[in-house]
Amino acid sequence: MRLVEVRRVIKTSKLHERAYCQECGKLVDYSIRDEVVEENFHGTIVHFSFKVGRCKECGTEVATDNGYNFRRGDAVWEAYKKLKGEFIR
Numbered sequence: 532m533r534l535v536e537v538r539r540v541i542k543t544s545k546l547h548e549r550a551y552c553q554e555c556g557k558l559v560d561y562s563i564r565d566e567v568v569e570e571n572f573h574g575t576i577v578h579f580s581f582k583v584g585r586c587k588e589c590g591t592e593v594a595t596d597n598g599y600n601f602r603r604g605d606a607v608w609e610a611y612k613k614l615k616g617e618f619i620r
Contacts, residue, residue: 548560548561549561550584550586550593550594550595551593551594552586552588552589552591552593553591553593554586554589554591555586555588555589555591559586559587559588559593560586560587560588561584561585561586561587561593561595562584562585562587563582563583563584563585563595564582564583564585565580565581565582565583566580566581566582566583567579567580568580568581568583568606570607572607572608572610572611573611575611575614575615577607577610577611577614578610579606579607579609579610580606581602581603581606584599
């Protein structure tokens with residue numbers, strides 16, 4: 532009985548290690564790396580640190596969870612405000 536429970540946990544955690552890759556067109560394994568990202572935001576190039584999810588098959592950035600894009604957007608916005616040196620609402 533205990534072995535079945537362990538297998539169930541392993542299967543559940545495996546699902547959380549996969550993300551949809553737009554380049555590959557399927558669910559893939561991914562890795563998370565600390566990177567300095569460069570992005571054009573409102574016509575200004577900004578650089579910011581972010582834990583980026585990367586597809587293990589092709590290296591494309593993938594969203595690792597539901598909040599990934601929100602956190603990335605916040606990081607871009609904070610980098611833009613810091614670069615402009617002003618309080619922007």
